[in-house]
Amino acid sequence: DAGVIQSPRHEVTEMGQEVTLRCKPISxxxxxFWYRQTMMRGLELLxxxxxxxxxxxxxMPEDRFSAKMPNASFSTLKIxxxxxxxxxxYFCASTFRASGVTGELFFGEGSRLTVx
Amino acid sequence: xxxxxQIPAALSVPEGENLVLNCSFTDSAIxxxxxxxxxxxxxxxxxxxIQSSQREQTSGRLNxxxxxxxxxxxxxxxxxxxxxxxxxxxxxxAAGNKLTFGGGTRVLVKP
Numbered sequence: 001d002a003g004v005i006q007s008p009r010h011e012v013t014e015m016g017q018e019v020t021l022r023c024k025p026i027s028x029x030x031x032x033f034w035y036r037q038t039m040m041r042g043l044e045l046l047x048x049x050x051x052x053x054x055x056x057x058x059x060m061p062e063d064r065f066s067a068k069m070p071n072a073s074f075s076t077l078k079i080x081x082x083x084x085x086x087x088x089x090y091f092c093a094s095t096f097r098a099s100g101v102t103g104e105l106f107f108g109e110g111s112r113l114t115v116x
Numbered sequence: 117x118x119x120x121x122q123i124p125a126a127l128s129v130p131e132g133e134n135l136v137l138n139c140s141f142t143d144s145a146i147x148x149x150x151x152x153x154x155x156x157x158x159x160x161x162x163x164x165x166i167q168s169s170q171r172e173q174t175s176g177r178l179n180x181x182x183x184x185x186x187x188x189x190x191x192x193x194x195x196x197x198x199x200x201x202x203x204x205x206x207x208x209x210a211a212g213n214k215l216t217f218g219g220g221t222r223v224l225v226k227p
Contacts, residue, residue, distance in 0.1 A: 004159075033215070043205070043217040056214065091159060105150060105207075105215060107160040 004108035006092050012114045018080040021111045023092030024073055033105070034067055034077050035091040043091075049075065082115045089113070118143045118210050122218035130226050135193035137221050139206035144184045147209045151180050151191050154203045154220070163204075164191070196225045 005024040013019055025032045033048040047057040052069045060067070064083070069075040079086055089110040096103045119142045129135060139149070148167045152160040164173045164180040166189070172181045177194040193200055205220040 042219050043207075045214055048214075093160075104162045104165045106162060107152075109159040112157075 004092055004094055004106055006090075006108035006111050008111055009109060010112045010114075012116065013082055014116050015083055016081045017115075018078065019082045019086075019113060019115075021077040021090050021092075021113070023075045023077070023108060025075070025092070025094030026106055027073070029094035029096045029106075030072075031095045031097065032069060032075050033093040033095075034075070035093065035107075036088045037091060037110070038088045046077070046090075079113075082113075084115045087113055087115050118146075118208060118214075118216045120206060120208055120216050120218040122204075122206060122221050124221060125219065126222040126224075128224045128226060129196055131196060131198060133196055133225075135191075135196050135200065135223060135225075137191040137193075137204050137206075137223070139189040139191070139218055141187045141189075141208045141216075143210060144187050145210060146184065147211075149180075149182055149189050149206060149208050150215070151178075151189075152205045152207065154205060160205065196223075198225050198227050201225050 007022045030051050034046040035043050037043045046059045047067045048055055049069045065079055067077045089112050091107050091110045093105050093107045095105045121140045146168055150165045151163045153163055154160045166173045166182045179192045182189045201224050203220045203222045205217055207215045207217045209215050
């Protein structure tokens with residue numbers, strides 16, 4: 001398997017523009033997580049899905065942020081409108097749960113977002 | 117609320133020395149603990165996963181221990197090499213499937 005795949009790897013945009021980040025989890029994984037990493041706050045969980053259903057979005061900072069998972073192999077994180085304080089690296093991660101045991105969490109390479 | 121702390125924030129050692137990285141967490145009701153490595157500009161790579169029922173895991177030069185009752189985990193890296201230079205993060209999984217991360221320890225192994 002190619003691992004968790006994220007796109008784009010880098011995005012530079014201007015304040016007010018819409019940003020869409022994409023993620024393809026590892027095949028067979030039933031959990032998908034979106035994290036944000038900044039120097040000031042470290043890694044923060046934004047939202048996670050189980051079997052394509054959003055379970056906990058309490059980490060989503062504002063209504064400007066939204067996430068979807070239309071099927072088991074694709075998820076998007078959208079920011080509209082974007083602001084300079086949204087500049088960060090956004091990571092997608094996936095894992096599975098079997099026999100009551102949670103597996104390892106695997107991360108993508110991240111999408112580095114810069115909002116000017 | 118679970119809090120995860122990693123001390124020190126940065127560590128510099130000469131090549132060949134053993135590395136000892138510490139992770140502490142406030143709520144012992146965890147499902148598992150995972151150690152990750154992150155290279156600059158890269159994603160996180162899983163190193164070791166310890167389930168709550170286990171006390172340690174080993175992989176090559178890496179050994180991680182878990183003491184749930186005291187809320188601590190230690191990652192040992194034997195005979196460090198310059199290629200071990202990276203940031204190491206620990207994360208605990210508790211109820212709700214949320215993974216809480218520590219701030220990381222930035223390691224530099226000098227040749």
